[in-house]
Amino acid sequence: MRTAGSVIEREFYLRDANLVAHDLIGKIxxxxxxxxxxxxxxxxxxxxxxxxxxNNRRTSRTEIQFREGGxxxxxxxxxxxYCFNVTANLPDIPEAxxxxxxxxxxxxxxxxxxxxxxxxxxxxxxxxxxxxALNITKADYGEDLCGKKIYILDNPVKNIKVMTSPRINIxxxxxxxxxxxxxFAAENKFVS
Numbered sequence: 001m002r003t004a005g006s007v008i009e010r011e012f013y014l015r016d017a018n019l020v021a022h023d024l025i026g027k028i029x030x031x032x033x034x035x036x037x038x039x040x041x042x043x044x045x046x047x048x049x050x051x052x053x054x055n056n057r058r059t060s061r062t063e064i065q066f067r068e069g070g071x072x073x074x075x076x077x078x079x080x081x082y083c084f085n086v087t088a089n090l091p092d093i094p095e096a097x098x099x100x101x102x103x104x105x106x107x108x109x110x111x112x113x114x115x116x117x118x119x120x121x122x123x124x125x126x127x128x129x130x131x132x133a134l135n136i137t138k139a140d141y142g143e144d145l146c147g148k149k150i151y152i153l154d155n156p157v158k159n160i161k162v163m164t165s166p167r168i169n170i171x172x173x174x175x176x177x178x179x180x181x182x183x184f185a186a187e188n189k190f191v192s
Contacts, residue, residue, distance in 0.1 A: 013069030036102025081128025
C-alpha cells in the first residue's frame with residue numbers, strides 16, 4: 001500500500017459537520033486493500049431539511065448519528081447504491097458528512113474490477129461509485145472510524161484549495177438546498 005499517515009483521532013469528529021466536511025478534503029479513506037483521497041464532501045445537520053435526522057428524527061437508520069462523531073453511517077439510495085457518511089459532533093447532536101468523491105490511491109485494479117471500468121476518473125467520482133469501488137456496504141454501518149476495518153488517515157497534502165457550493169440532488173429541501181455545505185478540492189478531476 002502507498003498510503004501512510006496516522007488514523008484520525010476521535011476529537012477530529014467531535015465538531016460541527018461543516019468543519020469536519022471541510023477538513024476531510026485531502027484526507028485518505030481506507031477500506032481493506034483500497035483507498036482514496038477525499039476530494040468532495042457534503043455536511044448534513046439536524047436543522048437541515050435535507051438531513052435524515054432533520055428535527056432530531058431518530059430511527060433505526062439514523063441511530064448511529066446520535067452517538068459521538070467518528071462512526072460510519074451507511075444507507076442505500078435508489079434501492080441499489082450505498083452512500084458512506086462520517087458521523088460528526090457530540091452525542092445527541094445528529095450530524096453527518098457524506099463522502100461524495102475520492103481520488104483513487106491503492107487497489108486501483110481491484111476498484112476497476114468492482115466497478116467494471118478501466119476509466120480511473122470514473123472509479124470513485126460519486127458516492128455510490130466510491131462505495132462500490134471500495135466495497136463499502138451496509139455491513140460497515142456503525143463501524144468505528146478510529147478502528148482498523150474502515151478508517152481515515154491524516155494526509156499532509158499541501159496546497160489543496162477547498163471550494164464550496166450548494167449540495168447536489170436535494171431540491172426537495174426547500175431553502176436548505178441553497179446552503180453552501182458542499183466542499184470540494186478545486187480543479188480536481190475526480191470531483192463528481
